[in-house]
Amino acid sequence: MAADRRPGAREAVFAQLNDAGRAEQVAQRLTDAIILGVLSPGERLPSEPELARRFGVALITVREGLVILRDTGLVETRRGREGGSFVIAIDAQHHALLRTRLRGLTQVELSDIAVYFSVIVEGCAARAAVRTSTLDAERLAAWLQKADFTSTASARSNAGGFFLELAVLTQSARLVREQIQVQAEFGPLLFLGMDDPALRERIAAGFRAVVPALQAGDGALARRLVGDQVQSLAEWLLAAKARVERGGQLDETSVDDNNA
Amino acid sequence: MRHPLTTTTPERCAAAVSDLFDVVFQDLESWRDSIAQAGASTRPAELDALVESLVIPSLTLPHPTLIGAGFIAAPEFVHGRDVHFSWWLGPLESNPLLGITTVPTRLDLGARIYTEYLRDVRQLEWYSIPESTHQRHVTGPYVDHLCTCDYIFTVTMPVRVGQQMIGVVGADVSVRRLETALLPLFLAADQPLALVNAVGRVVISTEPTVQVGQLAPHDGAAVDCAGVPFRVLISPATPSRD
Numbered sequence: 001m002a003a004d005r006r007p008g009a010r011e012a013v014f015a016q017l018n019d020a021g022r023a024e025q026v027a028q029r030l031t032d033a034i035i036l037g038v039l040s041p042g043e044r045l046p047s048e049p050e051l052a053r054r055f056g057v058a059l060i061t062v063r064e065g066l067v068i069l070r071d072t073g074l075v076e077t078r079r080g081r082e083g084g085s086f087v088i089a090i091d092a093q094h095h096a097l098l099r100t101r102l103r104g105l106t107q108v109e110l111s112d113i114a115v116y117f118s119v120i121v122e123g124c125a126a127r128a129a130v131r132t133s134t135l136d137a138e139r140l141a142a143w144l145q146k147a148d149f150t151s152t153a154s155a156r157s158n159a160g161g162f163f164l165e166l167a168v169l170t171q172s173a174r175l176v177r178e179q180i181q182v183q184a185e186f187g188p189l190l191f192l193g194m195d196d197p198a199l200r201e202r203i204a205a206g207f208r209a210v211v212p213a214l215q216a217g218d219g220a221l222a223r224r225l226v227g228d229q230v231q232s233l234a235e236w237l238l239a240a241k242a243r244v245e246r247g248g249q250l251d252e253t254s255v256d257d258n259n260a
Numbered sequence: 261m262r263h264p265l266t267t268t269t270p271e272r273c274a275a276a277v278s279d280l281f282d283v284v285f286q287d288l289e290s291w292r293d294s295i296a297q298a299g300a301s302t303r304p305a306e307l308d309a310l311v312e313s314l315v316i317p318s319l320t321l322p323h324p325t326l327i328g329a330g331f332i333a334a335p336e337f338v339h340g341r342d343v344h345f346s347w348w349l350g351p352l353e354s355n356p357l358l359g360i361t362t363v364p365t366r367l368d369l370g371a372r373i374y375t376e377y378l379r380d381v382r383q384l385e386w387y388s389i390p391e392s393t394h395q396r397h398v399t400g401p402y403v404d405h406l407c408t409c410d411y412i413f414t415v416t417m418p419v420r421v422g423q424q425m426i427g428v429v430g431a432d433v434s435v436r437r438l439e440t441a442l443l444p445l446f447l448a449a450d451q452p453l454a455l456v457n458a459v460g461r462v463v464i465s466t467e468p469t470v471q472v473g474q475l476a477p478h479d480g481a482a483v484d485c486a487g488v489p490f491r492v493l494i495s496p497a498t499p500s501r502d
Contacts, residue, residue, distance in 0.1 A: 053361075131474055133459040139385075168403045171461070171473030173411045176403045 014046065022057045027072075029055075032188040034074050034087050035097045038156070045075065045107060046087040061137075066124030072097070086155025097243045098233040101189070113186045114234035118227055120175070120182060121163050125210065125226040128169035129219035137215045140165055144211060149204035155194040160187050162207050166226065169214070195251055203229050268448040273490045274483040276445050277455060279439065281415065281488045284325060284431055285396060287318050288417040291429045295306065295331055295419050302337055303345050312366075318431070319350040319364045325348060325441070328407050328432035330367070331419070332387065337426040343381050344427075350405060354418040359363035367407055372446050388426050392417040398488055401463055401473070411435045411473070439464050454478075454496040469498040 014029075033039045045051065048066070066085055069075045074097075075085045132140075144162065148154040160183050167179040192201045206229045213222040219252045241252050291314045301307055315329040330347030338344040347367035381387055388398040400413035416430040442464055446453050452467035460475050469477050470493075481494040 039383060086277050134477060135462065164405060168405060171403060171411065173403050173409065177409055180405065180409070229272070 014051065017164070021213065022055075022061045023064035026057065026062055027068035028071055029184065030065065031072065031074060031097065032101070035095075035101070035188075038188055039087050041087050043087045047084065047184075048159075051193060084202050095250065096144070098192075099250060102241050102244050102250070105189075105241070107241065110189075110237055110241060110260055111234065113190065114230060114237070117182055117186060117190060118176060118230040118234075121166060122227045123221045124163070124166040124170050124179070125173055125177075125222040126219035127172075127212075128166050129214050129217050129222045131198055132169045132214045132217075134215070137171055137211060139213045140214070144169070144208055147204075149200045150197075152195050152200075155186075155204070156191040159194060159203060163226075165209075165230075176260045189237065190230075190233050192240065193233045193251075196236060199236055201233060203232060206232075267450055268445055270449060270451070270483045270492045270494050271483075273442070273446050273455070274490075276442055277490055277492070279483040279485050280325065281398070281433075282442060284415050284433060285487070286418070287326070287329070288415060288429050291315065291329075292333065292417050292419045295429065296421055296426070301338060304333075304338055304340075304346075306333075307331070307333060307338070308345070308346045308366075312348060315348050315431075316364055318346055323327075324350055325413065325433055325437055325487055326431045326435070327352075327410070327434050328344065329430065330365070331427055332381070333427040333428050334382075334425060336424075347407070347430075348386060352408070354397045386414040386416045386430060387428055390416050391425055392427075394418055394420070398457075398490075401461060404432065406419060408432060408434070413438070415437060435463060439472075448499065451495045454493040455485075456493055457492055463490070465496070467496050467498070470496045 003135070030045070039045070046054065048059060048062050049149075052062045054229065055062065066075065066077070069085075070077060073087060076088055076173070077085050086133075130232070143165070146157040147161070149158060164179050165176045170176075206225055210225045212221050213225060244250060263343065264283040291311070293337055295307075295310065296315055301310070311331045315326075318326050318329060326346075328347065328349045330345065332347065333344040335341060335343055340426070345367055348364045349367060350364055351359070352361045352365075382391065386397065389395075389399070396415065396417040397414055398415050401411055404412050404414065404416075405407075412435060414430055415433065416428040418425045419427050419429055439489060440454070444453070446464055446466050452465075454462040454465040454470045454476055455468055456465045456476055456478070457463060460478065462470055462472050462474055462476050465472060465476075476493065476496050478493045478496050480497065482491045483494070484491050
């Protein structure tokens with residue numbers, strides 16, 4: 001609602017988890033956050049008890065999850081007063097992990113994630129269109145105007161923020177919580193396409209077009225515009241998976257891929 | 261009339277809303293005065309101890325109206341780059357961001373994860389309005405995804421030392437708790453009523469077609485709630501479908 005805040009990705013990293021394989025989930029959540037740049041190199045993770053509380057799991061589960069991360073070489077643990085678990089910066093390795101992550105998900109899973117995410121944010125957009133006050137719309141416009149989509153990290157964070165703001169505008173606490181959950185689970189993957197400058201620009205323009213639609217109370221237009229942005233992200237993700245499966249790189253560095 | 265003795269008036273409903281917020285304002289005034297008086301220590305740790313001692317009693321009442329409260333210090337005051345949050349949350353029910361807690365917890369900004377997120381907190385309504393108007397302000401209802409992840413009001417009041425605002429004291433009130441306290445009274449009125457905020461957003465309604473969270477256009481009779489930016493709409497119009 002407010003101008004210029006950057007909600008979304010970061011706190012969502014630590015949102016509560018589902019039941020099965022919890023230590024693995026702790027590890028996966030943090031791995032995604034690290035390899036996709038939501039958590040920065042050198043950053044200290046919250047304390048173990050704090051992580052346990054935030055994830056809603058037992059302390060032992062958090063410790064098991066952190067062991068997995070240490071074994072993968074993504075965090076290191078330092079002892080002492082200034083101690084804790086710190087994010088390690090090894091870009092090449094992160095890239096490899098990211099490719100592995102994409103290969104580990106099937107097309108059908110990726111498409112399913114995109115459909116699920118899209119239905120939620122489209123519904124948010126449609127409902128927000130009839131519930132947004134003039135003041136709300138002005139605030140969103142002011143925030144969006146200053147939101148930076150020129151770098152990968154800020155574009156990811158602001159895309160997450162924009163979708164979360166749409167949920168906020170519905171006035172539904174449940175939708176906001178759902179949006180936080182779904183971004184925690186899939187946001188880093190879904191926003192992977194924000195690596196691509198052309199896509200970043202297109203999505204930022206799409207977001208900016210949503211605001212007048214909200215102002216005009218045009219739920220159908222807002223819904224379509226939001227759906228289009230998610231579709232673009234999904235297409236990028238599936239194309240990236242195809243590239244990785246063919247043994248190529250994640251990014252669209254190869255000319256062949258553009259022509260394929 | 262089947263319940264002639266239980267009826268009330270829109271005016272009484274409006275007064276009950278004012279009374280409920282008055283209690284919150286009184287809390288905030290006393291915290292504000294204590295902080296301004298304390299001179300106040302500009303050292304975050306001492307400030308935190310003071311604020312904690314002030315707000316915890318209101319958060320741990322048997323049926324607390326407040327679900328969060330504290331003081332947000334201006335950066336200049338604490339000689340920092342960012343505002344300083346001395347903020348406590350009351351016991352929380354299941355919450356995707358914060359889990360479940362049974363005792364008040366400090367809003368945790370120390371783990372760095374919220375730092376970036378809150379960088380421009382001074383532009384948020386609950387800070388910027390008291391800063392520019394020098395008056396107390398009620399923000400909401402809105403879904404707060406910063407602290408509580410709930411549908412709430414945030415009541416804030418500037419704390420000033422001389423000409424300078426050193427921060428705001430504030431408290432969060434959930435719409436749910438407001439409803440629990442006031443709905444029986446609203447239901448006792450003869451006509452359907454809807455409590456709305458300054459932009460016409462519905463907080464409580466006894467007209468099923470006028471639902472909480474939506475904007476209710478209204479040209480008809482209404483009663484202002486003294487001291488707060490709310491109105492009680494009398495026989496609110498059935499709006500076009502959401």
